[in-house]
Amino acid sequence: MAVLAMKRIRICGLKQDRKAVLEEVQRQGVMEVNIAAPDNDVFRRITMPISNSEFDRNIHDAEAALEVLENAEPSKGGLLSTFKGRELMDVSRYEGFKAEMPRIQSDIKEILSKSKEIAERNADITRCRQQIDMLVPWQTLDIPLDINGTESTAIFIGAVPGEQTLDSLYEALASVMPVDITIFSKDKNQTCLMVICGIESKEETSAVLRNIGFVYPSVSSSNTPAMQTEKLNREIAENEEQIKVIEEQIRQKVPSREDIRFYADYMAIRAEKYNVTNSIPQSEHTFVLEGYIPEKYIPKLEKALDRYDLSMEYQEPDETEDVPVLLKNNAFSSAVQGVVESYALPDKGEVDPTFIISLFYFVFFGFMLADAGIGILIVIATLVVLFKNPNMERGLRNNVKLFLFGGISATFFGVLFGSYFGDAVTAISGSFFGQPVVIKPLWLDMTANPMTVLSLALIMGLIHIFTGMGIAAYQYLKQKDIMGFLFGIVLWYIILLGLILKCLSMQMIMDILAGGREPIVPAGVGKIGLIAAGIGCVIVIFMGEYKTKNWGKRLLKGAYAVYGITSYLSDVLSYSRLLALGLATGVISSVANMIGTMFGNGVLGIIIYVIVFLIINGINIGINTLGAYVHTNRLQYVEFFGRFYSGGGRPFEPYSIKTKYYKFKENGND
Amino acid sequence: MIEFLTMNMGTILALLGAALAVGLAGAGSARGVGVAGEAAAGVIAEDPGKFGKVMVLQLLPGTQGIYGLIIGFITLSQTGIIGGDGNITIGKGLVYLCACLPIAIAGYFSGIAQGKASAASIGTVAKKPDQFGKAMIFPIMVETYAILALLVSILALSGASGVAF
Numbered sequence A: 001m002a003v004l005a006m007k008r009i010r011i012c013g014l015k016q017d018r019k020a021v022l023e024e025v026q027r028q029g030v031m032e033v034n035i036a037a038p039d040n041d042v043f044r045r046i047t048m049p050i051s052n053s054e055f056d057r058n059i060h061d062a063e064a065a066l067e068v069l070e071n072a073e074p075s076k077g078g079l080l081s082t083f084k085g086r087e088l089m090d091v092s093r094y095e096g097f098k099a100e101m102p103r104i105q106s107d108i109k110e111i112l113s114k115s116k117e118i119a120e121r122n123a124d125i126t127r128c129r130q131q132i133d134m135l136v137p138w139q140t141l142d143i144p145l146d147i148n149g150t151e152s153t154a155i156f157i158g159a160v161p162g163e164q165t166l167d168s169l170y171e172a173l174a175s176v177m178p179v180d181i182t183i184f185s186k187d188k189n190q191t192c193l194m195v196i197c198g199i200e201s202k203e204e205t206s207a208v209l210r211n212i213g214f215v216y217p218s219v220s221s222s223n224t225p226a227m228q229t230e231k232l233n234r235e236i237a238e239n240e241e242q243i244k245v246i247e248e249q250i251r252q253k254v255p256s257r258e259d260i261r262f263y264a265d266y267m268a269i270r271a272e273k274y275n276v277t278n279s280i281p282q283s284e285h286t287f288v289l290e291g292y293i294p295e296k297y298i299p300k301l302e303k304a305l306d307r308y309d310l311s312m313e314y315q316e317p318d319e320t321e322d323v324p325v326l327l328k329n330n331a332f333s334s335a336v337q338g339v340v341e342s343y344a345l346p347d348k349g350e351v352d353p354t355f356i357i358s359l360f361y362f363v364f365f366g367f368m369l370a371d372a373g374i375g376i377l378i379v380i381a382t383l384v385v386l387f388k389n390p391n392m393e394r395g396l397r398n399n400v401k402l403f404l405f406g407g408i409s410a411t412f413f414g415v416l417f418g419s420y421f422g423d424a425v426t427a428i429s430g431s432f433f434g435q436p437v438v439i440k441p442l443w444l445d446m447t448a449n450p451m452t453v454l455s456l457a458l459i460m461g462l463i464h465i466f467t468g469m470g471i472a473a474y475q476y477l478k479q480k481d482i483m484g485f486l487f488g489i490v491l492w493y494i495i496l497l498g499l500i501l502k503c504l505s506m507q508m509i510m511d512i513l514a515g516g517r518e519p520i521v522p523a524g525v526g527k528i529g530l531i532a533a534g535i536g537c538v539i540v541i542f543m544g545e546y547k548t549k550n551w552g553k554r555l556l557k558g559a560y561a562v563y564g565i566t567s568y569l570s571d572v573l574s575y576s577r578l579l580a581l582g583l584a585t586g587v588i589s590s591v592a593n594m595i596g597t598m599f600g601n602g603v604l605g606i607i608i609y610v611i612v613f614l615i616i617n618g619i620n621i622g623i624n625t626l627g628a629y630v631h632t633n634r635l636q637y638v639e640f641f642g643r644f645y646s647g648g649g650r651p652f653e654p655y656s657i658k659t660k661y662y663k664f665k666e667n668g669n670d
Numbered sequence B: 001m002i003e004f005l006t007m008n009m010g011t012i013l014a015l016l017g018a019a020l021a022v023g024l025a026g027a028g029s030a031r032g033v034g035v036a037g038e039a040a041a042g043v044i045a046e047d048p049g050k051f052g053k054v055m056v057l058q059l060l061p062g063t064q065g066i067y068g069l070i071i072g073f074i075t076l077s078q079t080g081i082i083g084g085d086g087n088i089t090i091g092k093g094l095v096y097l098c099a100c101l102p103i104a105i106a107g108y109f110s111g112i113a114q115g116k117a118s119a120a121s122i123g124t125v126a127k128k129p130d131q132f133g134k135a136m137i138f139p140i141m142v143e144t145y146a147i148l149a150l151l152v153s154i155l156a157l158s159g160a161s162g163v164a165f
Helices: A013-027 A052-070 A079-083 A091-095 A097-138 A164-174 A198-210 A225-252 A254-279 A295-304 A333-343 A355-370 A372-388 A394-415 A424-432 A452-480 A483-503 A506-512 A523-543 A549-564 A565-574 A577-599 A603-644 B001-048 B048-078 B088-129 B129-160
Strands: A006-014 A086-089 A153-161 A178-185 A190-198 A286-292 A310-315 A662-664
Touching: A006 A013, A006 A153, A006 A295, A013 A254, A013 A286, A013 A295, A013 A549, A052 A097, A052 A225, A052 A254, A052 B129, A079 A225, A079 A394, A086 A091, A091 A097, A091 A225, A091 A254, A091 A394, A097 A178, A097 A190, A097 A225, A097 A254, A097 B088, A153 A198, A164 A178, A178 A355, A190 A198, A225 A254, A225 B088, A254 B129, A286 A295, A286 A565, A295 A565, A310 A662, A333 A603, A333 B129, A355 A372, A355 A452, A355 A577, A372 A394, A372 A603, A394 A603, A424 A603, A452 A483, A452 A506, A452 A577, A452 A603, A483 A506, A483 A523, A483 A565, A523 A549, A549 B129, A565 A603, A577 A603, A577 B129, A603 B048, A603 B129, B001 B048, B048 B088, B048 B129, B088 B129
Parallel strands: A086 A662
Antiparallel strands: A006 A286, A006 A310, A153 A190, A178 A190
């Protein structure tokens, strides 16, 4: 339960060990590189000959090749493969990988060039198709399109705009008679034709034709159009044939998919290493590696670097430094670490709220789901996922664990309120076995006593909010801000508790919330509570904004702060969602039971019941689990964090092995 | 006709309440989920990998319809329209109608408003997927009011069964 204490670390080593040390530190993955010192005469950054873009290009090529393979033959996976995580890979493979590289690189090259060839051939097919389209109007022409005459004649083959008839064409060409005109095809855009005239009138005919908008065809060939079309079709067929062959060749490369993945990972590891190598200051014979390390990992790193001659120094980070944040929690609480991280990491001086949140989180989650049937289903599903995927990534595993614990809690609350897929037990036994069996709720039926459950929800809210204020108090004390502690927290505890006492002494409130029971607090105590709250408010007006020197402003701000009571009220009321969402799950299941049992006690009735039950409860699980999740998050983020947590810490980004496909056994800070 | 109406007025009023609760809240959700869905589809066109996240955001305005269904169902079963004789007095029918109104009204408008907030949050996730946790909170803020309406409707219904006319 904590933000890990960070130390500044400086490793100074011999240049001859540089490569080995950097690899070792990377493999341990417990240190963030952060170079503070600027270059000077002795130490300066040295840029390595191999440029980063080369690594990037290699990774990019490998990914592209993998994509080609994926298209050729999708890797086996299925729905549950998301949970699988990266495969474990022995470090020895990494050591010996250099020898395999040329083979894999040539594989990648081959796959990419083949994929490029397919693309080119596809482009060729498209080109052929376009030409065939253009040749369509000329199919009846029995001479090549590019012929322009014989010894004594000139031939014009082309198109004029608009739908023309022979008559209108002869009329247009009247001035250059005699000519012979043949129309091959026409539509409303153009008329395709051939004009033959004597060689001596070639120029005039050409001029006249140009006047009426004659253009040569955009496609040309020395074959007749029909033959050309056939030739193009043959070309297409050949290309398609070839593509199939190449695709088969690519498919034969599928077995090297694993190698290429490894290669991509290998390149990513090396890229990261070169990045660091380029950023560290070096002198003629030494190098310096600086950064942050969580204190508890120092022994681990020291042990790993034991065999090298180097000096390691540690110091407390300065007040002004932007120290990265790494959270560390026990197996139970880490389930909600993702919830905290997706809000914000704790800023300097803030506590890690993960542990406290985990205490409330599952209570709220279970309360909002509150159905034993659905709860048990979730527990089974998450357990199966957890056991079947031992390599699951940590973040994902935590999320699955979150739903596992939530499911357990939902089962508990379901038993408490007597909801097993709503009233499924009663409905099934009553409709199909003739004898309704009622499983009595362990505590009470939520639907029948909503006000009591509402009171419980609001009390939980109060506890949650008061806990949040308690953490704020702890933070004030830790920062030795006594004024903030007194006027920001203690005073408000007094005001709120006073008001609560007053409320509990009022018959009206008891009528609403506790079904008309006698007030549990005597009227006198209620009065004292009210007086205490009143005094508290007066102090808030005068001292709540003690930092403001101007008294006029201070009083106004103080008065506004008193108005903040309403925010506590609305925050507490917000927990009524515990009841509303808790009811929703059971009621929807009950809808399924009611609709399902409408069709009688026959075989058909039972089949319909099962179908209705599965569909509605399927939707129910989806919607309400999502609802429980997001609304529990909201109660933490808004009502709880609002009291003490603002976050803003920078996540710890260790210099480590960041791979996509494989996980190395040595890697990982547990 | 007149006779039929006077005989069954209570039931008709209660039925009207259930119809409004399911109909209006459902319509609000449909519009909300629709608006969010349009935004979500746009994001998927650019980056199919964000499907899980944007789908969660799209679903958020869908709950109002469920709340309406809950109220409608409780009304129908309490008044005996399903699974009973379904004959209640005009006064009681009116009580049920009123009990249905909060979720009908708040469900409709909050569904639409939440849909817009969801669409905006989907835009956030499109640009900054790591801000999903925060983006989710904004639509949830809107939902609070639907939940409050649901609560009052439920409390009113549970009180209504005890009201004698």
